[in-house]
Amino acid sequence: MNFRNITILILFIFSLLACSTKPPAIASSDKVYNPTQQEAEEAAVGKVGEKKIYEKDLVEGLEAYIVDDSATFKIASQEYLKELMFALEAESQGYASDPDFIDQINTFKKVLSSDFLADTLEINNLIEKSYERLHYEINASHILFPVSPDALPEDTILVYKKALDVRNIALSGGSFDSLAHVFSGDINTRNLGGNMGWFSALQLVYPIEDAAYTYKKGEISLPVRSPAGYHLIRVNDVREFSGIANVSHILIAVNEIPNEELWEFAKNKADSLYYLISNGSDFETICNQYSDDYVTKETGGNLPPFSIGQREEANFEKTVFTLQPGEISKPVKTTIGWHIIRMNSLGQLAPLSKLYDEIKSKVTTDSRGKYLEELRLNKLMQKMNVVENASLINKLKAIADPKILQKAWKSPASFRNSTESLLSISGVPVSNSDFADFAEDRQEFDLSPASYTPEMTLYRYYKIYLNNLVKKSAIDQLENWNPDFRKLMNGYRLNLLSGRLKNDLVYEKSVADTTGQRKFYELHLSEFQIPENADIQIISSKDSSAINEFIEIYNNGKPYRLKRGIYPITFTKNNFELAIEDKRRLAGLIILMMKNPGYLVEIGGHSDVNEVPGISALRMKEVKSYLAENGLKPNRILEVDYKNTKPIDRFDWSKNQRLSIQFFSNDESDISKIINSDNKDLIKYEKLNVQRGENELLDTFAWVKGQYQIKKGSNFHLIFVDKINPSRFKTLKECRSEVINAYQNQLTEQLIERLSVKYPVELNDSILESLYLQNFKK
Numbered sequence: 001m002n003f004r005n006i007t008i009l010i011l012f013i014f015s016l017l018a019c020s021t022k023p024p025a026i027a028s029s030d031k032v033y034n035p036t037q038q039e040a041e042e043a044a045v046g047k048v049g050e051k052k053i054y055e056k057d058l059v060e061g062l063e064a065y066i067v068d069d070s071a072t073f074k075i076a077s078q079e080y081l082k083e084l085m086f087a088l089e090a091e092s093q094g095y096a097s098d099p100d101f102i103d104q105i106n107t108f109k110k111v112l113s114s115d116f117l118a119d120t121l122e123i124n125n126l127i128e129k130s131y132e133r134l135h136y137e138i139n140a141s142h143i144l145f146p147v148s149p150d151a152l153p154e155d156t157i158l159v160y161k162k163a164l165d166v167r168n169i170a171l172s173g174g175s176f177d178s179l180a181h182v183f184s185g186d187i188n189t190r191n192l193g194g195n196m197g198w199f200s201a202l203q204l205v206y207p208i209e210d211a212a213y214t215y216k217k218g219e220i221s222l223p224v225r226s227p228a229g230y231h232l233i234r235v236n237d238v239r240e241f242s243g244i245a246n247v248s249h250i251l252i253a254v255n256e257i258p259n260e261e262l263w264e265f266a267k268n269k270a271d272s273l274y275y276l277i278s279n280g281s282d283f284e285t286i287c288n289q290y291s292d293d294y295v296t297k298e299t300g301g302n303l304p305p306f307s308i309g310q311r312e313e314a315n316f317e318k319t320v321f322t323l324q325p326g327e328i329s330k331p332v333k334t335t336i337g338w339h340i341i342r343m344n345s346l347g348q349l350a351p352l353s354k355l356y357d358e359i360k361s362k363v364t365t366d367s368r369g370k371y372l373e374e375l376r377l378n379k380l381m382q383k384m385n386v387v388e389n390a391s392l393i394n395k396l397k398a399i400a401d402p403k404i405l406q407k408a409w410k411s412p413a414s415f416r417n418s419t420e421s422l423l424s425i426s427g428v429p430v431s432n433s434d435f436a437d438f439a440e441d442r443q444e445f446d447l448s449p450a451s452y453t454p455e456m457t458l459y460r461y462y463k464i465y466l467n468n469l470v471k472k473s474a475i476d477q478l479e480n481w482n483p484d485f486r487k488l489m490n491g492y493r494l495n496l497l498s499g500r501l502k503n504d505l506v507y508e509k510s511v512a513d514t515t516g517q518r519k520f521y522e523l524h525l526s527e528f529q530i531p532e533n534a535d536i537q538i539i540s541s542k543d544s545s546a547i548n549e550f551i552e553i554y555n556n557g558k559p560y561r562l563k564r565g566i567y568p569i570t571f572t573k574n575n576f577e578l579a580i581e582d583k584r585r586l587a588g589l590i591i592l593m594m595k596n597p598g599y600l601v602e603i604g605g606h607s608d609v610n611e612v613p614g615i616s617a618l619r620m621k622e623v624k625s626y627l628a629e630n631g632l633k634p635n636r637i638l639e640v641d642y643k644n645t646k647p648i649d650r651f652d653w654s655k656n657q658r659l660s661i662q663f664f665s666n667d668e669s670d671i672s673k674i675i676n677s678d679n680k681d682l683i684k685y686e687k688l689n690v691q692r693g694e695n696e697l698l699d700t701f702a703w704v705k706g707q708y709q710i711k712k713g714s715n716f717h718l719i720f721v722d723k724i725n726p727s728r729f730k731t732l733k734e735c736r737s738e739v740i741n742a743y744q745n746q747l748t749e750q751l752i753e754r755l756s757v758k759y760p761v762e763l764n765d766s767i768l769e770s771l772y773l774q775n776f777k778k
Contacts, residue, residue: 044764049759068778073768074768084498130363130368131355138199138200139197141180141194145166145183145229148451181193199309217238220232241349246346247344248301248342267331313335377471396458396462409458430469439458442461529728538719560665561664586626587630601636602639603623603637616643617641620659
């Protein structure tokens with residue numbers, strides 16, 4: 001797919017109503033068209049060329065437009081018919097048969113169809129059922145009879161019958177626990193008699209959950225199919241929801257290979273901490289100091305809220321739900337160590353309205369999503385009358401051979417040319433060759449599990465093929481089934497055809513045609529003019545002294561001395577090398593300069609009268625080199641060698657052996673930052689380019705370069721008019737985007753004029769008014 005075209009198309013669709021173009025030539029008429037017998041159920045409201053437009057089409061098309069009254073309804077009608085005119089021209093030029101266009105339509109259809117094919121009723125039923133089940137907890141055991149999800153039907157039946165036989169033994173008095181020990185393929189639970197512990201809804205794969213909540217206490221289910229195989233489920237007990245636990249814990253971990261000594265040592269440590277907490281020590285403090293759970297120790301050991309069945313450690317969970325809010329457990333052993341648990345609070349189940357989105361996300365994505373998908377697939381198969389040829393499907397194993405596992409399988413001609421077909425849709429047989437091609441292609445990239453036989457692999461391909469075929473057939477027929485989907489697809493086709501035509505004849509042309517751009521620019525030069533404007537600075541304050549301080553700094557000229565710096569760097573006598581602490585301070589200076597890009601820094605070299613000549617210059621050179629080497633550009637460093645002309649102290653000579661650091665700036669906004677250093681709102685600085693009438697302060701005096709002071713209300717204003725820019729025409733480079741946009745409008749208008757002759761548009765005003773009253777009047 002050409003994604004660039006999709007991007008362009010989306011931009012075009014959103015720009016349809018934004019473009020100001022002349023409407024097509026509309027011939028208003030009271031003439032009523034005579035529809036054919038097949039069209040007699042609805043009246044034609046107009047024509048575009050020879051194509052008649054009927055009420056349903058127009059109403060559906062106009063639902064994408066904003067209609068406030070009958071006037072905007074008529075304008076929207078003209079816009080819609082204009083788009084139809086573009087689409088008809090695109091069809092006449094072969095756009096509709098372009099492979100890229102067809103690919104975009106099919107992609108959009110596939111993406112859009114998923115919501116329309118989703119069984120909303122079943123989703124809502126499953127959400128409500130899951131919420132009701134959350135009010136209860138189940139304790140159940142199971143026996144697993146493993147079978148691959150892609151096992152051949154006859155193999156699946158054998159496993160199902162075996163499960164039934166074991167169920168009959170249990171119903172006849174056999175011990176379910178003992179049967180689980182012998183027959184269950186679940187290595188995690190068979191030594192526990194198949195016991196899965198306590199759980200609630202949305203925690204197990206859906207078929208197992210469904211059986212556990214369907215059968216009563218003490219009952220044993222019929223064999224239940226899951227991806228792992230068949231299960232017999234026995235419901236051991238049922239109770240009401242235990243709540244949502246919000247707990248904190250302290251973990252004393254046993255990380256090494258378990259042995260009695262390590263466990264005993266960890267237990268003693270946990271007992272000691274429990275004793276401290278029981279005698280008044282703060283839980284959070286103990287947790288922070290001693291807990292081995294490094295994820296939670298700094299937050300007091302807080303764990304995410306959970307309910308029954310959500311924690312891997314059954315002993316931990318069992319203990320939690322015996323605690324009352326505020327109660328702290330004795331050390332509890334799990335597979336990773338010892339825990340001291342505090343129950344913070346026990347919450348109840350939130351209302352469905354709050355949990356709806358969370359439950360919906362769960363039921364549409366996990367095993368419940370697979371259940372819904374299978375349910376939807378079965379309904380679609382019934383709706384489309386999909387009939388599978390069971391006998392021929394069973395014969396698939398005869399044509400499978402080990403080559404399919406080596407990606408070299410070829411279907412035999414006898415299968416491809418057989419008069420029998422694997423399946424039919426709505427009475428129409430599906431070609432065996434089509435499936436054979438699919439399977440041969442699939443083997444190239446598909447990775448079947450290592451345990452799969454050739455027969456299982458080919459049967460798996462058949463199931464994937466069937467699912468894909470049913471979905472594709474449903475998508476192809478969806479426009480006939482669902483009027484809302486048909487309406488969206490019609491609108492998309494119309495916009496895509498119209499957009500592609502305008503892309504080629506208007507948008508691409510306007511961008512690529514530089515000669516046309518220049519010609520348009522020269523013919524419409526007056527439309528691309530910059531009025532007289534001024535570059536100004538406005539400084540405002542309620543305090544006139546702040547304005548005066550700004551003027552004082554400003555009038556001293558650039559660079560502006562900002563009356564701030566950092567403490568001088570001092571040196572020992574006749575020394576110029578920087579100490580470690582000096583380098584740290586200079587690193588901070590560099591960071592400060594980075595944050596203030598308008599700043600300049602003056603480094604002043606000083607020496608005492610008792611030092612050797614030239615030492616102050618060496619100090620400056622050393623500091624400048626360090627600053628430059630660490631990223632400060634040399635043009636932002638000012639150097640002044642004061643030598644020994646500015647001594648600080650006659651008696652403490654060490655103070656004279658220094659390098660001073662002061663800040664300057666060429667940016668006027670930095671002056672305001674200095675004045676605002678103690679009071680952030682003392683002064684306001686703005687740098688603007690304005691035209692006449694855009695700034696009321698500037699309109700109070702003549703537009704002449706200079707400095708002005710104005711008092712308006714309680715505010716004092718200092719205005720610098722730095723430059724008056726006379727009115728001028730923009731260069732083509734400056735306004736190219738404006739030229740292209742205007743050129744596009746011209747090309748669109750010219751296209752409309754041409755097509756209006758080829759596809760004259762007529763509207764029946766009386767029917768149009770009736771449609772407005774019936775469908776759009778608010």
